Amino acid sequence: MSQGEKLKISRRCFMKASALTLTASVAGSVNPVNSAGLQVKKEIVDSTVRSYRSFCGMCVNSCGLVARVKDGVVKRLEPMLDFPKSRGMLCARGQAGIQELYSPDRLKKPLLRKGKRGEGKWQELSWDEALDIAAHKLKEIGEKYTRCGWWFSVGADTQSRFVKRFAEVFGSYNLADHESLCFQSRNRGFMDTFGEVPFPDVANCKYLILAGANRFESLITPDSIDLMQAIKNGTRLIVLDPRRTKTAAMAHEWYSIRPGTDMAFVLALMHVITQERLYDPVKIKQTAFGLEQLTKHVKPYTPAWAEQECGIPAGKIARIARQLAAAAPQAMMYPGRRSSTYINSTETWRSFAILNGLLCNFDQPGGLVASNQPFRLKSGNSYTAPWYDDNPEDRADAEMAPLMMEDGAVLTLREVVLTGKPYPVKGLFTYHTNLLQTTPERRKTFAMLDKLDFFICVDIKMSDTAWMADLVLPSCSYLERQDPLQVLKSSLGPCVIQRDPVVSPRFESRPVFEMVKGMAERLDLGEFFNFTIEDYRKNQVAHLPGVKEILDKQAYYHVPQNPYGVYSNKSLKTLSGKVELYNQRYEKKGLPPIPVYTPPTSKKGMFRVVIGRNAYYTNTNTQDNPVLNEILSDNPLWIHPRPAQKLGIKDGDHIVVSSKVGEVKSRARLTKDVREDVVFMYSGFGNVSKMLTIVGNRGASVADILESHWDQITGNAALHETFVQVRKA
Ligand SMILES: Nc1nc2c(c(=O)[nH]1)N[C@H]1C(S)=C(S)[C@@H](COP(=O)(O)OP(=O)(O)OC[C@H]3O[C@@H](n4cnc5c(=O)[nH]c(N)nc54)[C@H](O)[C@@H]3O)O[C@H]1N2
Numbered sequence: 001m002s003q004g005e006k007l008k009i010s011r012r013c014f015m016k017a018s019a020l021t022l023t024a025s026v027a028g029s030v031n032p033v034n035s036a037g038l039q040v041k042k043e044i045v046d047s048t049v050r051s052y053r054s055f056c057g058m059c060v061n062s063c064g065l066v067a068r069v070k071d072g073v074v075k076r077l078e079p080m081l082d083f084p085k086s087r088g089m090l091c092a093r094g095q096a097g098i099q100e101l102y103s104p105d106r107l108k109k110p111l112l113r114k115g116k117r118g119e120g121k122w123q124e125l126s127w128d129e130a131l132d133i134a135a136h137k138l139k140e141i142g143e144k145y146t147r148c149g150w151w152f153s154v155g156a157d158t159q160s161r162f163v164k165r166f167a168e169v170f171g172s173y174n175l176a177d178h179e180s181l182c183f184q185s186r187n188r189g190f191m192d193t194f195g196e197v198p199f200p201d202v203a204n205c206k207y208l209i210l211a212g213a214n215r216f217e218s219l220i221t222p223d224s225i226d227l228m229q230a231i232k233n234g235t236r237l238i239v240l241d242p243r244r245t246k247t248a249a250m251a252h253e254w255y256s257i258r259p260g261t262d263m264a265f266v267l268a269l270m271h272v273i274t275q276e277r278l279y280d281p282v283k284i285k286q287t288a289f290g291l292e293q294l295t296k297h298v299k300p301y302t303p304a305w306a307e308q309e310c311g312i313p314a315g316k317i318a319r320i321a322r323q324l325a326a327a328a329p330q331a332m333m334y335p336g337r338r339s340s341t342y343i344n345s346t347e348t349w350r351s352f353a354i355l356n357g358l359l360c361n362f363d364q365p366g367g368l369v370a371s372n373q374p375f376r377l378k379s380g381n382s383y384t385a386p387w388y389d390d391n392p393e394d395r396a397d398a399e400m401a402p403l404m405m406e407d408g409a410v411l412t413l414r415e416v417v418l419t420g421k422p423y424p425v426k427g428l429f430t431y432h433t434n435l436l437q438t439t440p441e442r443r444k445t446f447a448m449l450d451k452l453d454f455f456i457c458v459d460i461k462m463s464d465t466a467w468m469a470d471l472v473l474p475s476c477s478y479l480e481r482q483d484p485l486q487v488l489k490s491s492l493g494p495c496v497i498q499r500d501p502v503v504s505p506r507f508e509s510r511p512v513f514e515m516v517k518g519m520a521e522r523l524d525l526g527e528f529f530n531f532t533i534e535d536y537r538k539n540q541v542a543h544l545p546g547v548k549e550i551l552d553k554q555a556y557y558h559v560p561q562n563p564y565g566v567y568s569n570k571s572l573k574t575l576s577g578k579v580e581l582y583n584q585r586y587e588k589k590g591l592p593p594i595p596v597y598t599p600p601t602s603k604k605g606m607f608r609v610v611i612g613r614n615a616y617y618t619n620t621n622t623q624d625n626p627v628l629n630e631i632l633s634d635n636p637l638w639i640h641p642r643p644a645q646k647l648g649i650k651d652g653d654h655i656v657v658s659s660k661v662g663e664v665k666s667r668a669r670l671t672k673d674v675r676e677d678v679v680f681m682y683s684g685f686g687n688v689s690k691m692l693t694i695v696g697n698r699g700a701s702v703a704d705i706l707e708s709h710w711d712q713i714t715g716n717a718a719l720h721e722t723f724v725q726v727r728k729a
Pocket residue numbers: 057154155156178179181182183338340431432433434435437438439458459460461463465475476477478611612613618619620621683684702703719
């Protein structure tokens with residue numbers, strides 16, 4: 001049966017079921033095979049079970065789901081088979097959303113700190129009391145230090161926009177997004193080369209290099225699904241990773257690259273491609289700027305030179321360059337995701353972008369697809385933020401890196417709080433982010449909290465961050481709330497999703513929208529939140545007749561358009577209007593117009609710490625989930641048997657891992673899946689919160705030992721710049 005036929009069947013089945021009751025016969029006929037070829041368990045669903053279409057919120061991907069609800073209780077979460085971005089995939093975390101919803105660790109009421117910070121003494125509050133206190137503190141600190149004395153920090157969530165809106169109308173410019181701990185360097189590197197951050201058309205790519213992107217564990221839809229299919233269809237996959245990840249295990253070639261040397265590898269690929277003129281001579285003239293300068297620049301970067309840096313044999317580098325060029329434009333250096341890695345990550349990612357430019361794969365099938373497509377949602381409720389005369393001129397961390405993104409960065413803002421420079425920041429509001437675990441050098445984050453006058457944290461659980469706050473506000477989860485419409489962008493083109501609650505909020509939890517609305521009303525800013533989410537959503541699609549009806553029926557709207565050739569009659573949004581192999585803007589800023597390689601440092605007798613993900617946890621956030629924690633309940637340190645033996649360390653031994661900034665106790669996991677000069681650890685363990693009863697304080701927090709470094713161009717955190725010593729405990 002073709003994919004199209006499968007989708008038709010599942011859609012038809014859903015239409016029958018969309019009266020929201022599902023009879024046994026209908027459920028039995030739902031196609032049980034999803035697109036990844038996995039068997040979806042069949043179950044006889046009785047007539048009292050209601051089915052709701054919604055979107056997973058266990059990570060950023062927002063995969064489609066169908067919730068089976070009986071007597072107001074979610075019984076099962078299943079994949080939405082017809083949703084194009086996730087195509088019948090709901091991963092382990094997605095299915096464990098039930099245990100997140102019904103977790104015994106959910107926050108129940110607003111809480112005010114009573115004892116010392118971190119002591120765990122709380123007073124329960126009513127919502128009115130809590131919002132009165134929040135508004136009072138916002139005002140008090142705003143009056144004493146200007147409104148920019150507040151820093152707002154948000155995670156990856158649809159409702160983060162309301163916190164940003166609140167920050168703007170309240171009058172603070174100090175806003176940081178999780179992006180400054182995640183992919184800002186990557187975005188900078190691609191944006192400054194292509195004028196936008198394109199998406200990889202993995203499904204149609206024939207030759208794919210993944211460097212530091214673990215698509216079979218760090219899931220990104222549709223890329224992870226497309227990659228599986230592409231491999232089956234014959235795509236050649238090359239993986240560079242200092243660890244043998246699940247993705248590395250699936251690759252045709254895996255190179256355990258020396259950390260921080262990917263740019264050397266890429267410069268050498270470009271050396272071969274330019275010296276041997278393996279690019280398309282006509283297309284490169286039409287689409288790229290600076291070929292001559294690039295050719296000259298990469299001349300010294302030979303494969304033999306690169307081998308000395310990255311450890312990949314010169315002959316293999318040259319062969320990969322030729323194969324890559326031969327497969328172009330259906331070939332790519334994958335544009336990646338997390339780039340919170342090294343202090344020169346922007347330059348590394350810019351070299352990846354330039355290599356794609358050389359392959360002329362932009363706006364082409366099997367290459368990079370334009371993200372800047374004409375489709376737009378309208379503003380749900382437009383506004384002009386008030387002007388506050390006494391505010392400082394700019395964001396507090398604006399000068400801390402030369403090409404920062406529009407929002408501030410977590411690490412640089414933490415520095416501002418600690419130093420009080422350029423001006424005091426004394427209030428912190430966090431939403432959906434666990435800064436105590438996701439920001440390196442935890443002792444500095446603790447020290448920063450001591451400098452604050454007040455800290456408000458919105459979370460669903462008593463995360464480490466909530467545990468250290470003054471006021472904790474319980475948020476409802478993605479299964480309990482209505483969200484604004486969101487456009488999910490990918491190589492498939494834009495997809496609009498409408499998330500509605502499948503059950504009512506547990507306890508007294510609320511969406512953050514209602515919290516900021518309540519605070520705004522108390523601060524005479526109510527006019528900026530004088531709408532409902534449904535009004536907001538209707539406005540978002542007011543210019544698209546019929547789309548709201550489609551959304552109400554199937555919960556998503558996939559915008560029909562050809563993803564290729566978006567720029568066929570248009571210039572790119574770069575200075576030259578073309579792909580910038582040579583960047584004149586960088587030159588004007590005194591930065592290298594083409595990335596220049598600087599070798600990473602290494603320290604004798606020490607290991608570089610590297611972090612990364614697995615398929616069961618989202619960042620530091622689902623380790624407290626009972627079913628996921630059962631799969632993986634600790635985070636021992638990965639260490640290669642050879643150096644371990646030299647240190648007298650055996651598998652399972654208690655060990656101490658120490659860096660310049662901290663020390664943790666852990667256990668050794670001896671494995672050849674990691675390089676000899678690297679150690680690796682999962683995140684989100686070693687919690688200080690005593691109200692995460694499932695994960696507890698098991699394991700160690702890598703945030704205790706990671707040093708504070710950031711990318712020299714964007715201020716994006718650089719989490720792989722720490723060296724540690726390991727000894728037997
Ligand atoms: N040590 C370490 N640090 C890292 C990383 C790492 O792997 N290890 N990864 C980096 C990357 S790529 C990223 S993107 C960042 C992510 O960093 P963060 O944005 O801090 O993300 P999470 O660790 O996912 O923490 C999410 C928090 O939101 C809460 N939460 C979950 N659902 C809801 C909800 O519906 N409402 C509310 N209000 N709260 C909710 C969770 O309980 C948790 O406290 O971390 C970066 N830093």
